[in-house]
Amino acid sequence: MGGSKNLNHVVETESGPWMAINEQDIIPLSRGEIVSVNVSWKGKDLVLFKPEGIIALTRIKGKGRNAMKAHETLLLALESDDPEIREAGLKALPEVATQKSDELFDWLSVLLDDSDVNVRQAASKCLSLSAPVFPSGVQVILQNELRSYNKSRMDAAWKGLNSLCETWPSVACEHIDTLLLEEDPIYRRKAAKLLRKLLSKGGSVTWDLISWALDDEDVEVRRNAAKTLPSLARNETRLATIFSERAIIDSDPKVRLSAVKAIQGMDKDSGRARELILQSASSKDINIRRACIEMLPKLYSEEVLRGVATDLLKSEVDPKLRKELKEMTIDESLEGSESQKNKFLAPSPSVPKLDREVAEAHGIQLGLEKLTTEVNVNAASKKPLTEEERNIKKNESLKEEAMKNNPLYRPVSQDEMMGYDEDDYLMDSDDEEF
Numbered sequence: 523m524g525g526s527k528n529l530n531h532v533v534e535t536e537s538g539p540w541m542a543i544n545e546q547d548i549i550p551l552s553r554g555e556i557v558s559v560n561v562s563w564k565g566k567d568l569v570l571f572k573p574e575g576i577i578a579l580t581r582i583k584g585k586g587r588n589a590m591k592a593h594e595t596l597l598l599a600l601e602s603d604d605p606e607i608r609e610a611g612l613k614a615l616p617e618v619a620t621q622k623s624d625e626l627f628d629w630l631s632v633l634l635d636d637s638d639v640n641v642r643q644a645a646s647k648c649l650s651l652s653a654p655v656f657p658s659g660v661q662v663i664l665q666n667e668l669r670s671y672n673k674s675r676m677d678a679a680w681k682g683l684n685s686l687c688e689t690w691p692s693v694a695c696e697h698i699d700t701l702l703l704e705e706d707p708i709y710r711r712k713a714a715k716l717l718r719k720l721l722s723k724g725g726s727v728t729w730d731l732i733s734w735a736l737d738d739e740d741v742e743v744r745r746n747a748a749k750t751l752p753s754l755a756r757n758e759t760r761l762a763t764i765f766s767e768r769a770i771i772d773s774d775p776k777v778r779l780s781a782v783k784a785i786q787g788m789d790k791d792s793g794r795a796r797e798l799i800l801q802s803a804s805s806k807d808i809n810i811r812r813a814c815i816e817m818l819p820k821l822y823s824e825e826v827l828r829g830v831a832t833d834l835l836k837s838e839v840d841p842k843l844r845k846e847l848k849e850m851t852i853d854e855s856l857e858g859s860e861s862q863k864n865k866f867l868a869p870s871p872s873v874p875k876l877d878r879e880v881a882e883a884h885g886i887q888l889g890l891e892k893l894t895t896e897v898n899v900n901a902a903s904k905k906p907l908t909e910e911e912r913n914i915k916k917n918e919s920l921k922e923e924a925m926k927n928n929p930l931y932r933p934v935s936q937d938e939m940m941g942y943d944e945d946d947y948l949m950d951s952d953d954e955e956f
Contacts, residue, residue, distance in 0.1 A: 536613065539563040539570055540578035548582060551575030552595045573610040580617035593622045600629040605638035612644040616651045619659070627652070627659045634667065634675070646678035653682030657693040668701065669709065680712060687716055691723040698731055707740040714738075714746035721753050729754075729761055736765060741774045748772075748780035755787040763788065767798060775807050782813045796821055803834055808843075815843055819850065828852075 542561035543551065550556045552575035559570050576599045582592040596618050599611035612633060619626050630652070633645040649667060652660050660682075667679035687694040694716070701713035714735045720728040732754070735747030748769050755762035762784050769781035785798050799821065803814040815834070818827060831850035838844050 536577075538574070538577065539568050540574040541581070543570060543575065543578045543581075545581065548575055548578045549588065549591050549595065552579055552592075552599070573606050576607065576610040577613050579614045582618075583621065589621045592618055593624070593626075597625060597629070600626075600633065605636070605641050608633060608636065608638070608641050609644045612641065612648045615648050616655065619652065619656060623656065623659055627656065627663065630660070631663050634663070643674070646675050650678045650682035650685070653679075654685035654689040657686060657690045661693070665697065665700070668697065669704070684716065684719070687719040688723075691720050691725075692727070695720060695724050695727045695731065699727075702731065702734055702738070702743075707743065710735070710738060710740060711742045711746060714743045717747060718750050718753060721750060721757070729758070732765065736769055736772075736777075741777075744769075744772060744774060744777050745780070748777040751780050751784035752787050755784040759788055763798075770798060770802055770805075770810070775809060778802075778805070778807060778810050779813070782810055786813075786817060800830070804837060808840055811838070811840070811843060815846060 539561055542563045543559055547556065547559050551559055551570070551572060554572055557571065559575075561568050561570055576596070579592045579596055582588050596611055596614055599607050600615075602608055602611070612630070615626055615630060630645060630648055633641055634649070636642050636645065646667070649660060649663060653664055664679055664682060664686075667675055668683060670676040670679065683694060683697055686697070698713045698716060698720075701709045704710060717728060717732055717735065720731075724731075732747050732750055735743050738744055738747070751762055751765055751769065754765070766781040766784045769777050770785075772778055772781070782802065785802075799814045799817050802810050803818065805811050805814070818830060822830060828851045831847045835844060835847045835851070838847060
């Protein structure tokens with residue numbers, strides 16, 4: 523969680539004519555030492571006064587003397603009797619606080635309840651911009667504004683908390699932890715929605731918050747918490763399995779569907795995930811059954827799938843699901859259509875090229891391919907052979923017959939291979955008589 527400190531979050535600063543004020547004129551103009559300055563902004567000649575000079579304090583950077591003067595000038599503006607000056611000071615507060623923040627957030631807390639509506643709105647916006655950058659400086663203020671009865675003030679505070687989830691997730695978890703304990707369900711619902719943003723950075727604290735939200739009595743809180751499960755399954759399969767096992771038996775169908783989506787994203791070789799899917803395939807909720815039945819072919823081999831589908835058919839009543847299950851029980855190699863059966867037939871071995879050429883030389887066609895030899899062409903054209911062709915063919919037949927009667931090679935006996943002949947046998951027999 524400490525990694526969030528490395529984020530370089532930049533305060534959102536408005537752009538306006540005050541960006542054209544010369545830097546040496548900013549302090550005098552904001553203090554009222556000079557009444558106005560002339561600037562050119564976007565092709566227009568304008569006259570700017572003290573409020574614009576106060577907003578221009580955001581352009582003074584560093585920790586030198588000018589930065590100290592900018593801080594002092596801003597404090598004077600925040601306690602001014604002129605609401606326009608206070609409003610301008612609130613617009614400059616987040617950026618000036620990055621240089622020096624002493625007493626600035628105390629004034630922010632006071633001005634949130636200002637008598638002027640424009641000042642209150644500016645203070646709420648200032649809080650939402652400051653929350654992700656100064657979590658400790660506005661912690662108490664943010665806690666109060668998150669629970670405000672004024673909708674605009676509450677929305678601004680929640681916007682700040684939303685940004686805080688990205689920059690300081692550990693602090694955001696603390697706020698959500700307290701919000702999940704509120705009696706009013708609206709706070710718990712809004713807090714549960716932010717859990718998805720904390721998954722990658724919040725760590726184990728976020729897992730505890732998800733677990734508590736899944737046990738909440740309000741269905742909207744459980745739905746918002748369950749939406750985090752598919753994302754959690756990609757990174758923390760073990761935790762997602764535990765949470766999904768609880769959510770899949772929830773009374774709300776949307777919570778159960780979120781659990782099924784999480785299981786779909788898990789490792790299909792996980793035994794526990796297979797068990798959950800198989801159990802949920804018999805759920806009372808038809809949407810759960812449909813989602814799980816569609817996953818069965820991805821989990822089991824054909825032989826096992828047929829057995830599982832047969833068992834599920836005994837209790838399934840929905841016509842569409844029954845049709846899907848019946849298709850899973852069919853052995854296509856035995857009961858399928860002709861084209862389905864053909865998929866399981868082994869292809870015939872190919873004829874060697876030499877055998878094909880010999881067959882074609884004798885006018886024999888193999889397979890569906892057309893003969894390319896001259897004999898086949900003559901046969902296809904059905905033209906009578908000339909005298910010369912008949913003589914050639916006759917000579918080839920005589921040669922083949924001669925080859926059969928007098929082959930070029932004859933078999934060799936074992937005696938011939940060893941070098942024995944009939945004279946050796948005769949000599950052996952004569953020796954025996956002596």
